[in-house]
Amino acid sequence: MKKRVLHKTLHLKEMITPEQFTRIDAAFAQNYGLGIEFTDTEGREIRSLCSRSCQRAFCRLIHDSKAGAGRCRQDKLRSLNISIETGQPYITLCHAGIGVVCVPVMDGDLPLGGAFFGKCVWEPVDETIRQDIRKRLRGLRFGAGVLEEAVSRLPVISARRIHEAAEFLYVLLYQMTELDPQVVQWRRQRSQQQAKISEVIQDSKRFGSEETYPYELECQLIAKVKLGDRTGAKEILNLLLGKILFHNPGHVNLLKARLVELLSVLSRAAAQGGVDINMLLSKNLEYIDTVLTLDTQEDLCIWISRALDEFIESVYNSQDAQKISQLRPAMEYMQYHFDQPLTLEDIARQAHLSVSRLSHLFKEQVGITVIEYLTHIRINQAKHRLIVGDRNCTQICFEVGYNNQSYFTRIFKQVVGMTPRQFRLENKRP
Numbered sequence: 349m350k351k352r353v354l355h356k357t358l359h360l361k362e363m364i365t366p367e368q369f370t371r372i373d374a375a376f377a378q379n380y381g382l383g384i385e386f387t388d389t390e391g392r393e394i395r396s397l398c399s400r401s402c403q404r405a406f407c408r409l410i411h412d413s414k415a416g417a418g419r420c421r422q423d424k425l426r427s428l429n430i431s432i433e434t435g436q437p438y439i440t441l442c443h444a445g446i447g448v449v450c451v452p453v454m455d456g457d458l459p460l461g462g463a464f465f466g467k468c469v470w471e472p473v474d475e476t477i478r479q480d481i482r483k484r485l486r487g488l489r490f491g492a493g494v495l496e497e498a499v500s501r502l503p504v505i506s507a508r509r510i511h512e513a514a515e516f517l518y519v520l521l522y523q524m525t526e527l528d529p530q531v532v533q534w535r536r537q538r539s540q541q542q543a544k545i546s547e548v549i550q551d552s553k554r555f556g557s558e559e560t561y562p563y564e565l566e567c568q569l570i571a572k573v574k575l576g577d578r579t580g581a582k583e584i585l586n587l588l589l590g591k592i593l594f595h596n597p598g599h600v601n602l603l604k605a606r607l608v609e610l611l612s613v614l615s616r617a618a619a620q621g622g623v624d625i626n627m628l629l630s631k632n633l634e635y636i637d638t639v640l641t642l643d644t645q646e647d648l649c650i651w652i653s654r655a656l657d658e659f660i661e662s663v664y665n666s667q668d669a670q671k672i673s674q675l676r677p678a679m680e681y682m683q684y685h686f687d688q689p690l691t692l693e694d695i696a697r698q699a700h701l702s703v704s705r706l707s708h709l710f711k712e713q714v715g716i717t718v719i720e721y722l723t724h725i726r727i728n729q730a731k732h733r734l735i736v737g738d739r740n741c742t743q744i745c746f747e748v749g750y751n752n753q754s755y756f757t758r759i760f761k762q763v764v765g766m767t768p769r770q771f772r773l774e775n776k777r778p
Contacts, residue, residue, distance in 0.1 A: 360460045372524050380513045388461045391424035404467045406498040413488050419443045428462045435535025437514035445481040449514045457527040468503045540649040548590025562591040573617035607652050614659045625664040686725045687749045727763045734772040741768045
């Protein structure tokens with residue numbers, strides 16, 4: 349057992365040199381004023397890869413107790429396992445009630461350990477926090493006033509700031525070293541995607557969904573792929589996957605069949621975006637071979653997401669990529685200024701095109717008119733505000749870019765199939 353741990357420790361020390369650690373430590377301290385503590389996969393501290401300020405007086409106090417040190421070790425192992433499995437920083441309250449972050453350290457598919465930091469409180473210490481810490485540390489003995497003194501010296505760092513620091517260290521670690529981040533990034537993408545899909549499934553359960561297959565989302569996905577809109581396509585893909593899994597929970601084989609169908613949809617969109625059909629057919633054969641080797645819904649979902657990336661990359665490289673790039677400024681302008689009274693002239697000006705040329709390209713490349721696209725953005729915004737907010741329909745009408753309540757109501761009913769008030773009554777969150 350000792351030889352195995354020693355091998356892992358030495359391997360991590362070899363992968364992160366003292367010079368690299370010094371640069372990482374200095375950059376992190378300069379931006380966030382925090383120390384870093386690297387551990388191996390058994391949760392053991394690697395002293396040569398630890399900042400001088402990584403241990404707080406509070407932590408040293410707990411480590412003075414054998415029971416406290418054991419609890420800390422188990423807590424580190426739990427954080428390590430979660431961060432390595434998900435491929436992303438794990439932010440939590442430790443067993444003692446203070447904030448701790450673990451950034452996974454991997455080289456390819458080999459877990460090496462974790463980079464810990466934080467050891468702080470997210471709000472100024474009050475009696476509620478003190479009581480929570482004392483309750484968590486029940487069974488450990490401290491001298492009179494010693495624990496309270498150590499708690500009072502803990503730094504206060506907001507949760508938002510901690511999240512920023514976690515992202516910063518995650519990027520810094522893999523940029524400053526020669527570690528291969530491919531697997532950890534893949535795990536992170538998978539975890540983030542599953543979180544978004546879970547949100548869709550929970551919303552579907554809460555509000556109900558009669559549609560067995562969301563063809564409207566499929567049409568939106570086609571439009572995004574044709575435009576090479578990677579971010580928008582990913583969002584719609586996750587919505588689509590959430591709807592599929594909601595109606596068919598746990599059916600991996602059925603999910604495979606649905607994803608093979610979705611390949612055809614993506615191929616059609618890419619072909620309409622100008623990609624050579626023979627190349628697409630060849631890719632599809634490779635994709636189908638891959639599908640047969642996957643056994644979990646998580647792996648299938650991240651696989652189709654990767655396939656989507658490749659389809660969009662093909663569109664970027666196609667002969668129509670120049671036409672598509674002309675439309676992006678107009679689309680982005682509508683997405684960020686939908687709440688303003690826009691005219692076709694305003695939108696065309698952003699793309700440096702005439703109104704007639706913009707209208708022709710938009711219909712040719714996206715399959716809908718400019719006004720239909722703007723309407724889609726505005727109505728989606730209205731639906732969201734009707735569900736999550738308390739503003740009345742008249743206020744929402746003006747907030748999403750309409751200046752006439754009756755016209756807004758008529759357009760909303762045409763698109764959604766019911767009036768804004770009816771939509772709110774059926775979908776309002778409790």
